[in-house]
Amino acid sequence: MTELVNYLKEGTLPEDEKEARKLRLKARQYELMEGILYKRSFLTPWLRCVGPLQAEYVIKEIHKGSCSMHAGPRSVVAKAIWLGYFWPTMHKDAQNMIRKCSDCQTHRPVTRHPQQPLTPITAPWPFYK
Structure with missing residues (x-):
């Protein structure tokens, strides 16, 4: 920059x-x-370019601020753009910040996939007499 x-x-x-x-x-x-x-910008007249420290503050305020909803990275970036801020690595920064949020990690949806792939057990039925 x-x-x-x-x-x-x-x-x-x-x-x-x-x-x-x-x-x-x-x-x-x-x-x-x-x-x-x-x-x-196409959507707003001008987006103010901010540095790394200001970008971190903007993400924290949107994600954890007084009126926060602990939204995902995509909506945090959309809200930052809607508020008129821009920095080149906003998607990556928002994703990293949300991955570090302990509340989001505690209350995130539980994945229903097994840790390891299921192994089929063959039944000895054909050899049964």
Whole structure:
């Protein structure tokens, strides 16, 4: 993200032509307003790009906050986007955070699959006299 911010502020591109082209294409989706990076979105006007610490706080507040419902990662990410936040690893971060939540692990649905595959027991019926 720092290369992107530097490009939007000062117009500096990396030395490698391929990387410079990728950065120029990626920069079309972003805008720097008053020192804050925003991403264009189809659903909302602008999504504010946040760093790792702010992203962790946003996930915690949505998942464990005062009006939380301990929802899954998909709905946590959807709510974060709806609130106007964005960061590149939001799906992975939400999934890792929810896996660490002790309440969610305690009350999650119990899987009904056996730990090991069932082994069939053959009956000696054909040899029975």
